[in-house]
Amino acid sequence: MPNYWLMKSEPDAFSIDDLADMQVSPWDGVRNYQARNFMKDMQVGDLVFFYHSSCKPAGIVGVAKVVKEAYPDHTSWDPNSPYYDAKSTPQNPRWFMVDLAFVEKWPRLVTLAELKADALLAELPLVKKGSRLSIMPINKAHWEHIIKTY
DNA sequence: GCCAACGTTGGC
């Protein structure tokens, strides 16, 4: 029984097309404790809404699947990486990543505005005011509603 | 580019 998630990425940095090209990619660069903790909860086979943020329009563009559970994010101890964090070391890693596999790109982007306008999704963390989490759990009812409706 | 919301840092 898979769990469901939503993960945000800026398409300029990493888009669903990039994932489609690579088929499998690590999800690195997460530097938020709450998001990290959610990643640690992910299991192989979990399904993920791929969300494009900071673009016009923002929204869900497709689906990915977890193929490797959380392991240390090596970019955190690479001084040349934009994601470098001096407090993270190979001996004592602070940040983690998972590997995702491409599943499907949707024929169209489902916009944040649509999701906000959907009364059945009022409790979706994504549409809550001030939500800045880049990774969040999605319950089964919400997941199935979104898959069915859009 | 603006700004609201939120997370993190650091002085005390």
Add this chain to the structure above:
DNA sequence: GCCAACGTTGGC
């Protein structure tokens, strides 16, 4: 441990 200052996110 509190909280003000600062930085970041992310929609518009």
